[in-house]
Amino acid sequence: MDSSSSDSDDSDLQVLAQLSDWDDDEGDCGEIAFVELSKSFLRTDFMASLSDAEFTFRFRMNKESVESLLNEIMPFVKVKSRRNNGIPPLHQLLLALRFYALGAMLKSVAEFVGVSQSSACRIVADISTVLARLYSKYxxxxxxxxxxxxxxxxxxxxxxxxxxxxxxxxxxxxxxxxxxxxxxxxxxxxxxxxxxxxxxxxxxxxxxxxxxxxxxxxxxxxxxxxxxxxxxxxxxxxxxxxxxxxxxxxxxxxxxxxxxxxxxxxxxxxxxxxxxxxxxxxxxxxxxxxxxxxxxxxxxxxxxxxxxxxxxxxxxTMRLSLDNIQAVIIATAVLYNICINHNIEDVPPExxxxxxxxxxxxxxxxxxxxxxxxxxxxxxxxxx
Known part of the structure; x- marks a missing residue:
């Protein structure tokens, strides 16, 4: 095998190392479930790639408040995957925030963050439930x-x-x-x-x-x-x-x-x-x-x-199960108060x-x- 072929293999391995998991667990999202073909997604480091203003616009919270919130919920966030590279808590939190910011179909939110649609469905439900548990604190x-x-x-x-x-x-x-x-x-x-x-x-x-x-x-x-x-x-x-x-x-x-x-x-x-x-x-x-x-x-x-x-x-109009909708309502109420606590400016809707x-x-x-x-x-x- 020549050196160019070896270099190509190494490059492919480096790319694969950055891909998100292919978790196909189904969540109760209230949408019609379709069997997705196995595919991979590139996961972006939004903390590094977005400016403070762009980050706040996309996720409705600034980087400092997201890091603080992540530390608070970290013990309760699950990393589920049948493969070695599960979706880290930060990307799970950002996916939920992106869903709250867009209110769009989960497929488009999943592609933005870099996960499968079934994973996005589960993550929104899990993160919303975790955030709702902070009700009595905030x-x-x-x-x-x-x-x-x-x-x-x-x-x-x-x-x-x-x-x-x-x-x-x-x-x-x-x-x-x-x-x-x-x-x-x-x-x-x-x-x-x-x-x-x-x-x-x-x-x-x-x-x-x-x-x-x-x-x-x-x-x-x-x-x-x-x-x-x-x-x-x-x-x-x-x-x-x-x-x-x-x-x-x-x-x-x-x-x-x-x-x-x-x-x-x-x-x-x-x-x-x-x-x-x-x-x-x-x-x-x-x-x-x-x-x-x-x-x-x-x-x-x-x-x-x-x-x-x-x-x-x-x-x-939310297209989730009734339980998940209630969790989203309380989760966004908690986040709303956190934004006030952190004096985060009111950003226009996307x-x-x-x-x-x-x-x-x-x-x-x-x-x-x-x-x-x-x-x-x-x-x-x-x-x-």
Whole structure:
């Protein structure tokens, strides 16, 4: 054998050493499974090949935050392969981030990162589940921005604003499809979230179908149980305090809402811990209350818009299993808060997004009992 032939063999071996695995494990991605021919993909080092700005645009997070997140999830990321060169955790994380950024068919995302479609399906499910487990670390209730809320429209003691939005999905099945059809006629998950004045998510509920009403979601949520316990405890305490403190915006300890409220629209029932606008206001005080309420509550609409713009996958129709869709919603919520923590600039979406008004939740007025309205009436009479 001549030297040129030997050099060619060595070159082929070097190329093969850089190829991704041919893992053909099938994941529950909700798409039609096709048998793929064995083929190889060139895996790119995006950390080295992309500039900081290009990296952030492609993956919605900067390199520093990705490295920090990778170190955090590394113990929980699996490397599955029947061959010697499994997909490393970094490429798995980047593949999931790329999917969240595009919301496209998994085939195109797989080719961009350099894996097979079946591997991409499994990786999105695995990484989304791992990221969703970080929920309690990055998404939690607090009352640190009551003063920031007060500065918006002088509405006192607001610790968060609550609302719902629709995340479009494909029809899950013929047997349960109508359950997921929302009032606008398409299939979706009806996602409830609470945010603070910095647009940071404090609570996310993602398991309800599109037909569920906002009041139903809230009344059956863990959040309501937490707020009921907190308002009962602090009602006992505040009865013993000077009434002047009742209307002073208060900074509370981390994790304790204390003597504070959530604000929601009229799709929610008015509660001692959740204030809604006055339906058909009849006095100047009620008008001022409603105006301050609406201006302050706009934060949740902005939070939804930024969340969907950063991770367009939750604006576009997802073609995954229902369990995987829920994991993706929570995973992107966690990543959204991480981006705020790292002060990552809001980058424009790489794909065209639908009009936010087309996927917004429809509010229907919910009647509240006289007892539940007493707290709101007292606030209007004494503050506005």
């Amino acid at each position: 998404i939690n209730l607090h009352a640190r921005t009551t003063l920031d809320f007060y500065n918006i429209a002088q509405f006192p003691r607001v610790c968060g604003v609550i609302g719902c939005t629709h995340v479009p999905i494909q029809c899950p099945s013929s047997t349960m499809g109508e359950e997921y059809r929302n009032g606008k006629g398409y299939y979706s998950f009806h996602v409830q979230a609470v945010c603070d004045a910095d647009l940071k998510l404090l609570n996310v509920v993602s398991q309800w179908p599109g037909s569920a009403h906002q009041s139903t979601i809230f009344d059956n949520s863990v959040l309501r149980g937490i707020l009921k316990k907190m308002i009962y405890y602090h009602k006992i305490v505040t009865d013993k305090l000077n009434l002047l403190l009742y209307f002073i915006p208060a900074q509370c300890d981390d994790g304790v809402l204390g003597n504070c409220w959530l604000l929601g629209d009229n799709a929610y029932p008015n509660r001692p811990y959740l204030l809604t606008p006055v339906y058909n206001p009849s006095t100047a005080q009620e008008v001022r209350y409603n105006e301050a309420h609406i201006q302050t509550r706009r934060a949740i609409g902005r939070a939804f818009a930024v969340w969907k713009r950063r991770f367009p996958v939750i604006s576009l 794909v065209e997004l639908p009009d936010e008004n087309e996927i917004a939740a429809t509010a229907e007025n919910v009647q509240s009992s006289e007892n539940d309205l007493r707290n709101r009436q007292h606030l209007i009479a004494n503050f506005f």
